[in-house]
Amino acid sequence: MTSPPPEEEKVADEHDTLRYSLLGPSLTKSGQDNVDQQKVSEIIYNASKGSKYFENEKSRDKNLTQKIERILSTKKQLEKLDLxxxxxxxxxxxxxxxxxxxxxxxxxxxxxxxxxxxxEELDRPELKDLPFAVGKGVLTTCNYHARKFGCRSGMAGFVAKKLCPQLIQIPLNFDKYTSKAQEIRELIVDYDPRFESASIDEAYLNITEYCQKNDISPEEAVEQLRREVHEKTKITISAGIAANAKLAKICSNLNKPNGQFILPSKRPAIMAFMRDLPTRKVNGIGRVFERELDAIGVKTCGDIYTYRQFISKLFGEKAFAFLMQCYLGLGRTSVQPAEEYERKSVGTESTFGEMSDPTQLREKLRATAEELEKDMIRTQFKGRTLCLKIKLHTYEVFTRQTIPPKAVYLADDIYKFALPMLSKLEHEFPGMKLRLLGLRCTHLASMKKPDTMAFFGFKKRPTPDSPEVGETMSPPPKRKVELLSNTTEEEEEQWQKWPDELLFEDAERQEREDEYQELEFLSQEIDKRRHHGKEILPNPTPKKVLEEKESREESIEEEWWDCPICNRPQAQDERSFNEHIDLCLSRQTIRDAVQESADNDRARVVVREATPTNKRRTRNEKRDKSGKVGDPKQRRLFFG
DNA sequence: GCGGATCAC
DNA sequence: TATGGTGATCCGC
Known part of the structure; x- marks a missing residue:
């Protein structure tokens, strides 16, 4: 790539990169080792050729090729300098x-x-020996028979049929997968009650404590876990065991299916492992970044070190930090339940047959708004920002956003504020033909929060069996002490944004009061018949805790923890206990503040200084102050 | 803050 | 015949 290739070669090269791109994002997945990728890519290429999708991919590939040329030319300039x-x-x-x-x-x-x-095979065992895929238009997954033909997830159904004419396609049954996943979670929770669901079929566990308590090696523990899951749910799982989440994720792919891989937690072993690891194996490095890195000479994580002096100028500081961690094999060692992560957006989108009639588009927008309203109510959020997304018939994607005068969640409001954006786009692209329309709310304002409800005097003591999530065995007295003592910088940083949210909510309290009752009802109703896989259910209660609870209930009457502020008895559940105390403290503080002064600013200062309590404290929480180092959630590309 | 782009599943 | 949906992050402007 150093000297410009002759014209024919260049064309061939472009087609090669496009071919590679058309292979899809899941190339690194297992089950493809014995597949003739050359042949497969040829078939995919020919099946796609000439379609609008193909043309769009071609255009994207061209842009990327140009971007890479710019990167290379920058690198050339840098090489002349003293680095x-x-x-x-x-x-x-x-x-x-x-x-x-x-x-x-x-x-x-x-x-x-x-x-x-x-x-699906569990319900239809006859499928076992046939190549089949789940998903009609686009395959979400396929069994290992189908993979032998080159079929993979994300592939268009008709392309997969070209690769494997016998392929059977069956529709998605999301409810089934969700409930099966839940069965599995009820088993793995015994190995780490604070395990983290990364998606419907993936999880991270910290088994340090489990291994210690049961005097068992990590390999044995994981073999036992896998055996147990297989025996009780008939699902086979693969696992990776390592010193951090990033490495464990890579390792879980190495002995797939139905296998496990352990990477010893020793620095030399980790460094050697990373040295030869292709960049693409790292979560966060996709097809594009892989090509960019490859262009400058970085094929493995070990190569990152060789080119370390170029990286930040070529790819930016975030990518630099990220890649240096890849080279070193560093990653987060913390694992926490998915529900403890803060949601940033709620959205919905759908693809349909090409549509250009403005009236029809408005109907579609209206329907999308209705759909989003349901999700907003289900998740109990309002959005301060509303984003409209369209995909033209050419597969080009555009987004537009607006900040409505008030946070929205009702379909009427969503539609009202989305419509002008659509009209503007129609003006921008006269006669535009759409294949997709989507709406998303960001800058969310919570409307639930049990504390907010109670905060404003709305009824409702926590019931003994309310949320049983995150229940732990740590005793309450210790928590009281931490709670009332000093706070760390990190905590301040966390709850600093809270009073703003509170004031914002306070300003809207009036209009919200009427909505609460109905909303709560609605969200419960929607919760009941939800299950379309948009969310991950909260962690189940560990078996052990369940048993203890049962025996408690049989013998003595329920035990309670007393709230140190209001003295009222609370359920023995660390999470709800925390929330209750936070609530009591903040309520008390705000009352004091309001009494002292009617001045808003003053109240705000007092609130800030005196209520370091809104932050969710969890057992594992401590460091990570070094923000640059541990990414908050593994699936994110970079961190900050 | 906005819009495009990338990534994961 | 006709290539998905949800959510998150980063970059350049």
Whole structure:
């Protein structure tokens, strides 16, 4: 790539990259090892050729090729300069990162093998020996028979049929997968009550404590877990065991299906492992970044070190930090229930036959708004920002956003504020033909929060069996002490944004009061018949805790923890207990503040200083202050 | 803050 | 014959 290739070669090269791109994003997945990729890509290419989809992919590929040319030309310029300081900067950064290495935890990533297909096979055993896929238009997954033909997830159905004419396609049954996934979660929760669901068929566990308590090696523990899951649910899972989530995730793919891989938690072993690991195996490096890295000479994570002096100028600081961690094999060692992550957006979108009639488009927009309203109520959020997304018949995607005068969640409001954006787009692209329309709310304002409800005097003591999530065995007295003592910087940072939200909500209290009762009812109703897989259910209660609870209930009457502020008895549930105390404290503080002064600013200051309590405290929480180092959630590309 | 782009599943 | 939906992050402007 250093000297410009002759014209014919260049054309061939473009087609090669396009071919590669058309293979789809799941190329690195298992079950493809014995497949003739050359042949497969030829078939996909020919099946796609000439379609609008293909043309769009071609255009995207061309853009990427140009971007890579710019990267290479920048690199060439950089090579003329003295990069000693950049190299030193990288080395300093690497040294700093090295200090954060934590090899004390045992993290496991588990991944169900061809999950949807496996669940379907349970109901229809006759499928077992046939190639089949789940999903009609686009395959969500396929069994290992189908993979031998080159079929993979994300592939268009008709393309898959070209690869494998006998392929059977069956429709999605999301409810079935959700309930099967829940069965599995009820088993793995015994290995780590605070396990993290990464998706419907994946989870992270920290088994450090489990191994200690049961005097068992990580391999044995995971074999036992996998055996147990297989025996009780008939689903096979693969697992990776390593010192952090990033490595565990990579490892879970190495012995798929129905296998496990352990990477020893020793620095030399980890460094050697990363040195030869293709960049694409790392979660967060996709087809595009892989090509960009490849262009500058980085094929494996070990190569990152060789080119360390170029990376930040070529790809930015975030990518630099991310790649340095890849080189070192660093990743987060914390695992926490998915529901503890803060939601950032709620949205819905759908694809349909090409549509250009403005009236029809408005109907579609209206229907999308109705759909979004349901999701907003289900998740109990309002959006301060509303985003409209369209995909033209050419597959080009555009988004537009607006900030309505008030946070929205009702279909009427959503439609009202989305319509002008649509009209504007119609003006921008006269006679536009759409194949997709979507709406999304961001900058969310919560409308639930049990504390907010109670805060404003709305009824409702926590019932003993309300949320049983996150129940732990740690005793309450210890928590009281932490709670009433000093706060860390990190905590302040966390709850600083809270009073703003509170004031915002306060301003809207009036109009919301009428809505609460109905909303709560609605959200419960929607919850009941939900299950279309948009969300992950809260962690189940560990078996052990359930048993203890049962025996408690049989013998003595229910025990309670007394709230140190209001003295009222509370359910023995750390999470709800926390929430209750937070609520009591903030209510008390605000009353005090309001009494002292009617001045809003003053009240705000007092609130800020005196209620360091809104933050959810969890057992595992401590460091991560070094924000740059541990990514908050593994699936995110970078962190900040 | 906005819009495009990438990524994961 | 006709290539998905949900959610998150990063970058350049």
């Amino acid at each position: 000693a300081s950049d190299r030193r900067k990288a080395d300093d950064f690497i040294a700093e990162l090295e200090l954060t290495r934590d090899l004390s935890q045992t993290i496991v990533h588990i991944d169900c093998d061809a999950f949807f297909a496996a669940v």
